[in-house]
Structure formats: structure tokens, C-alpha cells
Amino acid sequence: MAAETAGMKRIVPDYDVPAALMVPHYACTIDGVLETIANAAALHIGVILLSGDPAASRTLVANHPLPDHFSIIAAPFDTPWIRDRSPIPVIGADGVQWVLPRMNMAGRDQDTVLFGAISVKESEPCGLLVAQGNLVAGPGGIALSSSQILSDNGLDGVAQLVPYQAQLGIEHWIVFEPFLEEQTRHADVHARFLNDGLLALAWNAGSAHDRAVARDIEIQVRAVLPDITVLRMPLRTAGSHYASPVNWIQIERRLLVPRFPLTPAEDSVLIGELLRAHGFDVVFIDSPTTEFGGSLHCLTASIYV
Known part of the structure; x- marks a missing residue:
């Protein structure tokens, strides 16, 4: 099911190269992952460390071969899952504009106000509740969201998203039912655009339901982009735990791809070969x-300016 509208603005595809990548940096159970992301990304792009411990962040920067690629912002935040509270970049005649959707305030008060507190760039408020992870942007104003966006906003159908499309720069809004047991219900676990003509789908060989979801995404995308090439990326699951390789970070032609404990070696080989x-x-x-x-x-x- 797709909603369509015309407009001058366009949502920025998430394969476009950002001005910088923001990475949270503080002592937590996954701080090793955060530091690995920051170190790898800083080889190719600016990195903003959102720091709960500036002294530790300065040490990380000092040990990197390109320390001038880093900046540090000290600010309080609740969790390292900052993507879903970040503004949505939309490009128009006046350049990139930030649209800040309505937030679910429950339990993450500091995360909810984070970007408003640390940004000098003003954001335009949007009345729609949408986590950025559930808004995968592609070429020409195409965007993918799971049906979680409807339930989050108490909407009965995709047609009720139309009033928000112009503000968000969305020309074709594709909404799909999510994977059967996946807990986030976010689009960036299901599919990602790699460029104007390439789409990657998470492909769960162990679930007919999830494969049907992936096929539905492909069918809806092909209705808009009939010549697109589609890659099927092997996805492994254990109950509600989904090891989705498409939850990657893209910096031009470089992909930082997650490798999970659930991911067998043969899957990593296939993923690498496909990409x-x-x-x-x-x-x-x-x-x-x-x-x-x-x-x-x-x-x-991803910070676009």
C-alpha cells in the first residue's frame, strides 16, 4: 500500500553521504561496539562523539590516526539508540532542513530533547510520531515504513499519512507489515537502499511469513522503480532476536556491516560477496x-547540513 503526493522538497536518501556521523560514547555494555564504529567511520568521514565522559572520548580521539576527524559534544542522554530521536533531513531550494517528528516520551526524556538541546540548526516540528529507523529513504522521495507507523499514531490506513508527506519530502510512502516476531518493527531492519538503483532486503530462510514480507516490499518498490536491482541478504533469527545485516552504516561505497553471534560464517561470506x-x-x-x-x-x- 503506497501513498503519493507531489512537492518540491525531497527526503534525503539514507545512502547520501552525511556531513558527519554522530556516535554515542559512554560506559555501557556495548561501548566496544560504539568505539569500533567511531574508529572505522572516522577513517572516511567526520565523527561527532556524543559523550557522557569527555575525558574518555578525548583518549579515544588521541589514539586515532586521524584525530582531526573528530569533534566531541558533551550532553546527557538516556540510551545509545540515538537514531530514532534524530531529525529527518529534507532537502529543498534552501538546502537541507531538519524535520523533528513527535516523540514517544515514555522513559527517554533526555533522548527526546537531545537534538533540540545540542543543535544550532533549527528543526521544524512535525506532528507525526515516527522513529527515524522506521523511515528508510530512497531515491526520488520514496520512503519505507512498517505498519508500526500507523499503530503508533492511531491511524487506520496509509491514506492518513498523506497530510505529512509534503513536509517530510516523501513522494511515495510504502507501508508494509513487519516481520513476524521482530521486536523493533522498524524498516531499517527489513530493507535498505544502497543507491538509486539498488535495494537490499533482509531474507529469512527460516520463515515463510518473513519472506512474504520481503517479497511485498520488493513488489511495492518495483511499482515505483521497475528497474531496481534487489539483493537478498541472509537473516538469522532466534525467537524475537533478529540478526539483520541490513542495519548497516553506509559511507559512500563503504559499508560497516553488523556481524552478530547468530550469523554463521557462510552468511558473512555471502553478504560480502553480494555487496x-x-x-x-x-x-x-x-x-x-x-x-x-x-x-x-x-x-x-547521520548529520546532514
């Missing part, structure tokens, strides 16, 4: 995060 065949440089980062329902993409925020 390298399309010209991508693949770096695997061990991600012991399956119990949390997210990975590298969810743990960071």
Missing part, C-alpha cells in the same frame, strides 16, 4: 546487540 559484486567495500563489525533489536544504524545518527 562487493556491486562495488562496495565491506567492513564487518561484531555486534552483540540482537537482544536489543537493533545494531549499527540504530546506534548512530
